[in-house]
Amino acid sequence: MRELLVINPNTSVSVSELLQRHVQAEVGSRMHVRTVTARFGAPYIADEESYAVAADATLDAWERMRHPRDPHAILIGCFGDPGLLALRERSAVPVTGLAEAAFVEAARYGRFAIVTGGERWGPILQRLAQALGHAQSLAGIHTVAPTGAELAADPVSAHALLAQACRDAVSQWGAQAVIVGGAGLAGMAAQLQPGMAVPLIDSVLAGARWAVKTA
Numbered sequence: 001m002r003e004l005l006v007i008n009p010n011t012s013v014s015v016s017e018l019l020q021r022h023v024q025a026e027v028g029s030r031m032h033v034r035t036v037t038a039r040f041g042a043p044y045i046a047d048e049e050s051y052a053v054a055a056d057a058t059l060d061a062w063e064r065m066r067h068p069r070d071p072h073a074i075l076i077g078c079f080g081d082p083g084l085l086a087l088r089e090r091s092a093v094p095v096t097g098l099a100e101a102a103f104v105e106a107a108r109y110g111r112f113a114i115v116t117g118g119e120r121w122g123p124i125l126q127r128l129a130q131a132l133g134h135a136q137s138l139a140g141i142h143t144v145a146p147t148g149a150e151l152a153a154d155p156v157s158a159h160a161l162l163a164q165a166c167r168d169a170v171s172q173w174g175a176q177a178v179i180v181g182g183a184g185l186a187g188m189a190a191q192l193q194p195g196m197a198v199p200l201i202d203s204v205l206a207g208a209r210w211a212v213k214t215a
Contacts (some may be wrong), residue, residue: 005071006035009054022186026208058083073215079181098203101210110176113169117148139173148184
């Protein structure tokens, strides 16, 4: 069976468990999912410093987990894709991250917006969209104050906050799709979708769908 390696670039085992559960459910029996947690870095990536460390942690995880054989594809389980280009250069198998997979999926609908947790993520995601060739498709980035970890810990408040952010992204920027980005927000897009005027893209499930099509 084809194997997908999911690398969680932060040190939170609970995030790894969330990724494993949602990605495996989406790919079903078509692939075996193996998720690995970073050995070092932050429990949740929320700023430039932790993002930079996470890139090294991603490469470290790849070197640890590639033996005795390479997987068929690699998914970086962070909405920000730390280490993506370096790992793509180093690996012989297809590599993407939650953000890139979601960008590609959302762009099929037209101009898209991003809704995610953590106020410091805006510049990081803007830079990533530029680097990956999606700057023209990106209508805007709406970061809410709580981090993804904080949103996941309080799902009732998160639902109301993220729903309003998605509606604002459509009304203010005319977005034709909205990405609900973040490993900790896996499954949230489906909960928010009823009543929304445009498709909501779950970044974790977008990554899983990429793997099925690519590997």
